[in-house]
Structures are given as C-alpha cells and as structure tokens.
Amino acid sequence: MHDLLKAADAGARGCAGRTVQHQKLATIEDVAAIAGVSIATVSRAINEPTKVADETRRRVSEAIAQTGYTTNAMARSLRMRRSNMILILAPDVGDPNFSNILVGLETEASKRGYGVLIGNTQNDATRETDYLRFISSNQADGLILFTGHLPYGFGSDGGESRLPPMVAVNEPVSDSDVPFVGVDNFEGARVAAEHLISQGHRRIAFIGRSTSRAVNQLREKGYRAALEGAGIAVDPRLILDGDGTTESGRQAAEHMFVRDVLPTAFFCVNDATALGVIISLNARRYDLPREFSVMGFDDISFASFVSPSLTTMKQPRLKIGEEAMDLLLARLEGQPLERKEVLLRAELIVRNSVSRLGRE
C-alpha cells in the first residue's frame, strides 16, 4: 500500500513540458510484499496455481486485486524468449477476403492467449523486410502469410533455417514447404462449373486465366475437369486472361463481344471479376440472367447486393482463419507438423445470376 503510493509520484520522466505520466504500475514485488511471500511464490500462484498452498494462493489473489497488478508482458517475454504474438503479413487489408479470415485468425489466437500484429505490406519489398524486425527482434513468434510468397529478404538462399514458424492462407506460397490453409480451389471450381453444366450450359467461358497466380490456375483446372467430366470440349477462345480485378472482368467481357465468340455462361475466377462481367453485360442492356449466366467465386460481401445477385462459391473464411492459427500455434508449441496443406470445401451459394439455359 505504502509502496504503491510512493510509486505513483515517480512516473513522469524528465522531458521538457508535461510528459505522459505512464503511471508506474504495481510489480510482482509489490504484490509479494503485501501478501507476505516471495516474488517466486507470486509468480507460481499465477502460473502454476497447484504448486502453492491454498491459503497462500488466497492471500496472493487478494494482494493482486488490491494493487491491480498485471504481469508486465515485456519482462515476461524477455525472460521466456517468446512474445505470444503472431505477425500477419498481408498485401492489402482492404481485400474483401482478408477481413473475415482475419477475424478467424484473431479469434483463435485470442482464445489461446496470443495477440496478432498486422503488417500491411502493399506488396512493397521494403515494407516486408521492415516488418520482419518484429520476428527478428522477438516481438512475434510466428508468421501468417497472405502474400503468396516468402517475405522479401528470406530468399531461397541458405538462410532458410532462420525462418520462423509460418502458415500461409489465402494464397499458397509457391516453391516452398510452407503449410497452407485454404479453400480447395480445384474442387470448388469444379463444383461451380458443374452447376453451370447442370443448368444446361455447354458453352461456358472462363474469365481470369493467369500464368502467375496459383489460385487462378487451380480454378481453371477445376473448370476444365468439370467440362471434361461432362464430355464437353474446351474451347480455347472461351478462356480469357484476367488478374482478378473488376476491371479485368469488364475488359474480358468486352473483348468477347468484339471478337463475337460468345458463351451462354461466364465462370469467373472470383467475384470481383464477375462483377466486372456483370457491369459490362448490364451496360450492353442484356437481361440477366435470362440472356447470360454469370458465376463467381469467393462470396465476398456484396455478392448479394449486385443486380442480379451473384451465384458463387463461398469460402469458409472464418474457418480458414481458425484452422490456420491453430496449425501455427500447434507448431509453435512444438507439435510436429502433420499436414502440409489443409483444404476446406467451398459451398455453392445459389442466387440469381445463373439460370437454366433456354428458359425464356
């Protein structure tokens, strides 16, 4: 009690003007003094309650309540050589897929006593490198990657062993054995394309081919597998490039009309692309979905608000986040890594942008 009052005066540092007086907080020593035990006992009462006598534990609890003591995380981290923090590296926190996965990550982490630190890299190598200081300075114990590549600076050189435990989400990390948690893109795309086929479509375009994006490639493969499974020949003229942006979807659709090789349905690599296609079709005054069907992938938040509302494959984002964090934490806690890849099923969400062919 006495100690605490005295401590309150200290606080302020000698800077000019008025400085923030980060009130000197109660330490484990204050608690020990009040409870009449040693600091070791207080520490044990907190961390290994079974190891201290009931009566002692009670006194310590009381002292803690009285002082409002909280363990100083810095001191603990310093001593334990771990921070209980996870660094999340994302190229763009505005990405519609990001936030829900984040919620999952954060929920699971929080549940297990970890905090999450977010690094928005904007695909800038400097920023990526910069964020690694959190790892190398012990401020974070592990890494979740949204970026689809190893952080710049952790190249393919021998330094590999320096890598902290990592898990990739959203996009797998190519050419590495970083475990990945995500949706089964191949299977999901196949289900999506099969849905279009089941509605009578046979001329189905794929919008969003890309030689560089693993996700796009998997979804294209799923599309091809579905067509093949139904005995439909793949028409290369119906496969258009795209980088997954709305604009790329719009352009691809326009391109089709220019070349005048038209499908009856558009299978888009993602919802953003599908939105671009819909914008293009709407602008051309087509009546959707009567004249063209459009299918997306992801089920981002406004898929249901577009007109016509978008039929798409829903990514179980919350689940992805939780699983990824679970996997990472398990590794951190020394459990051997059992799976290099966790694939979750995408769910078909039927709305109004796909209709049965020929239903007039």
Next chain:
Amino acid sequence: MHDLLKAADAGARGCAGRTVQHQKLATIEDVAAIAGVSIATVSRAINEPTKVADETRRRVSEAIAQTGYTTNAMARSLRMRRSNMILILAPDVGDPNFSNILVGLETEASKRGYGVLIGNTQNDATRETDYLRFISSNQADGLILFTGHLPYGFGSDGGESRLPPMVAVNEPVSDSDVPFVGVDNFEGARVAAEHLISQGHRRIAFIGRSTSRAVNQLREKGYRAALEGAGIAVDPRLILDGDGTTESGRQAAEHMFVRDVLPTAFFCVNDATALGVIISLNARRYDLPREFSVMGFDDISFASFVSPSLTTMKQPRLKIGEEAMDLLLARLEGQPLERKEVLLRAELIVRNSVSRLGRE
C-alpha cells in the same frame, strides 16, 4: 564468431518431442566482443551515432553485419518502459471504412518506428476488456478507437487518470475529451444536400436518422441546414430511421412506398444505406436516376460498381488515419494536445445516381 557457433547449439528447450529451436540470436554482447568495445558503446553506436568515434562506429557496424544482430525489442521495451506499439480497437475490421483508415494509421506509425496491434472487438465487452491487457501490461503505449466509446472497463469512474493516450477515429467518443480525427460530417452532409438542391430537388428524404449514433445525427443536421439555407421546409415524413446497414436502407425505402409519401431524391446517411435504397428501387423497376435520385456518403469501395453508380461524399480515409496517428504519437512524445478535434473535408464525387430533376 566462436561464441555464435556455440550459441546455435543451445536454442532448443527441454520440451518433449522436437521443440521449435528459436535459434539463439546474437546479442549486443556478441557484437561488442567482435568489435572490441563495451556493450554501452554498441548501444550508443546504434542509438546515438554522433556520440561515438567514426572509427569505432565503423567497427561496430561491421560486427553487426557479421552477426546479423537486431536489438531485442523486449529487452529494450522493458528498459525504456515503452513498447513503440499502438493498439487499435475496432468493432469490425470488415467495415468498409476501416481498412483505408488503417492503411493511413499504419503508414504513419511505421514511418515513425511504431507498430500497430489490432484488436477486433466485435462490440463484445469481454473482448474489449481483454485487449486492454496490452495497455496495462505495457505492450502498447497508446490507443486508437474505432468503437465510438471508451473501452469497457474504463468506465466513468474515478479511474480516468489510468487512461493511456487515445485518439478516436471514425466515430467520436461521446461524453469524453478523447480527441477525434475524422470527416466533417455536418459540413459534408450539407454539401451533399446542397448538391441535390442544386439539381432542382426540393422533396429530399433523409434515410438513416438515429438517436444513438453521433455520426448520423451530424449528417442529419447538415441535411437540415442545407434545406433551411435554401428556404425549404423540412418534411418530417421524409425523415426515416436507419442504423446505417444496407438492410435498413432497403426497409426505409419500402416503408416510404407503403405510406406513399415520396421524395424525388434520397439522401442516405451512408453508402451502405444508399445501396439498400437502390436495391429497393431497382426491384420496383424504377428507372434510376431518371425517376429517383440517390445520394450516399463515405464512398466505399463498390460505390462505383453499383448500378447506377453512386454519387456520394468521399471520406479522406488515408489522411484521417495519418492525422490520427500523428496526433497520438505527438501526445505520446509529450507534446501538449493542441486540438481536441481535427475535421477533414469530405469531397463530392459525382457519379450517376443523381440527376437533374425533371430531365426526362
């Protein structure tokens, strides 16, 4: 050199199975040994370069490069009693306004050597309280609030003095003197409503009245001021409640048609609400914007993708984030707080959802 090799062996802790071998990192002592100076000099060479001789500094730099040394943030934080971390408390990281503000916050923080920690509270009191441990355990030095209220647990009781430096964004914190950085909602709403008036509209609905949300109230006031300034009487039947969700916008519009008291233009409290109104109008097969004009507020990402694309007021989110962080960091560094409120101008973005009245 020798030391480092030996250190590499240590690492692993005695847990069962194979444990993560957080490679023992080089410490300031290793560097000092190699450079042939004391650890104090190394520290100075890093933090106050002018205070060490050129030649010494060179040797230290070399030793640092050789060992790959990075200063241990935990030890530093412990010693300095500050973590150079900012905690961001947000009710929903998926909120379309959130991500861009975050980018601003994070950019400014990063520029000044701070990191940001994100707490997604989902408006859950438990989670809010839970996140405060970051503050009370010294893991974060300051707080950015998206929540519009003081974190639960920091009630109105005498404990106020325990509050860490804070800045509110997105929503001001009512009944407190927490500084706020945001858009000038009153002025922005007035500009928006004046735009509608300038297009000939006189029967303008306000969608999104709320007795509890400060933002809604300010925007409503701006709307009223604009009408008043133009000598237009406010018709209470044209003012409808709403909580800012898309669904509330849809319902409000539907409600108007049921009561059959119709405006020529809808001024919506935000873009999400406007989207709901547009969905309703589209569903009723009205030709927009010929038959009804709709105006939003915020300029969220897909305002330009709706059909018709949304005329709205753009919030300077990046700037808001930067200013807010700047303000907070200034306080942390002991500068007196000069402004309790920083209001930035919203910008009118003219798209296709508003048309001149009577243009057929």
Next chain:
DNA sequence: ATCACACGTGTAAAGGTTTACACTGCGTCA
C-alpha cells in the same frame, strides 16, 4: 603550468519476470 571542458569510452545498475536449485518441516515406512 593550470584549469576547464569536450570527447569517447567503460562500469554497473535497473527494468520485471521465470525458474533451477536449495532449504525447511513433516509424515511415512522400514
């Protein structure tokens, strides 16, 4: 020649934990 002072560096304390090791009683078993 003396003093003052600046510059560059080292020594050691402090910051708040966790935990290996040692110690004290006390009960149990031979």
Next chain:
DNA sequence: TGACGCAGTGTAAACCTTTACACGTGTGAT
C-alpha cells in the same frame, strides 16, 4: 529411530537492453 520423500517456499541467476556516472585523454584558454 533414522532415512526418505514430498509439499511449500525462498534465493538468486538469467533474459538483453539503456543510461547515469565515472574515468582518461587531449585541446584551448588563462
């Protein structure tokens, strides 16, 4: 009765920095 083990606790080291203070040397002024 003695040996032993166990439960509960304390002591002190270790984690890695930053920085106040002290020290030694060289330079300029008096």
